Amino acid sequence: MRRLGLLLLTGSATLLVFGFWIPLKALLAQELLALAWAKSQAGQEVQRPWPWADTWPVARLAFPDLGQSLIVLEGGHGESLAFGPGRVPTGAAGPWIIAGHRDTHFRHLGELVPGSEVRLQGRDGQWRRFQVASTQVVDSRRAWIDPSRLPEHSLLLITCYPFDSFDSGGPLRYVVTAKPWPASGDPGDGPDDRVARL
Structure with missing residues (x-):
């Protein structure tokens, strides 16, 4: 009986560790990415967050209404998305397309509504403001x-959809479309205090 109890306790602890591993890895990676992002901005050159990384920070994404700020990585492949949202390459000029996992970095994407503010900071330190136009x-x-x-x-x-699904890899995607903030709005030079403290 004691062995069965020990086996159940060990199995439960193992499942608990694996259950928290992905969110914990995503959270810790954002700290390392923030350091690499600061170095990229200071030197205006690509800084990899760890020596073996096959991706690097390309932007900071902020959601002032949600009090959330994330470092965006280059590439929309699995290696990037495990550590943060990733920019899907679209060519030299063009729109920004950013993908992220629904159970980690983009888990709050469903809280954005038309009119919500989104900010994007480039390596030059300048913030661009966007307004959510639609979700679908x-x-x-x-x-x-x-x-x-x-x-x-x-x-x-x-991101993938639905947000609370246990089934990964389904065909549905949640897409938030944002356009540049209206010209009459105050452009600002950075995120407000709710985001800056993150």
Whole structure:
């Protein structure tokens, strides 16, 4: 009986550790990425967050209404998305398309509504403000995004859907489309205090 209890306790502890591993890795990676981002801005050159990384920080994404700020990595592949949201390459000019996992970095994406503010900081330190224009759920088997048909200065945020599903790799995607903040709005030079403290 004692062995069975020990086996159950060990099995439970193992499952608990594995259950928290992905969110913990995502959180710790953002700290290392923030350091690499600061170095990239200071030197205006690419800084890898750890020596063996196959990606690097390219932007900071901020959601003032949610009090959230994230470092965006180059590439929308699995290696990047395990550590942070990733920029999907669209060519030299064009829209920003950023993908992230629904259970870690983009778990709050569903809280954005039309009119919500999103900010994006480039390596030059300048912040660009966007306003959410729409949110939609699309089936990736029937719809795909053609960057050449999107406005050059638009921003798309993409994650898997539904947010609370236990089934990973499904075909549905949650897409947030944002456009540059209206010209009459105050452009600001950085995120407000709710984001700056993060």
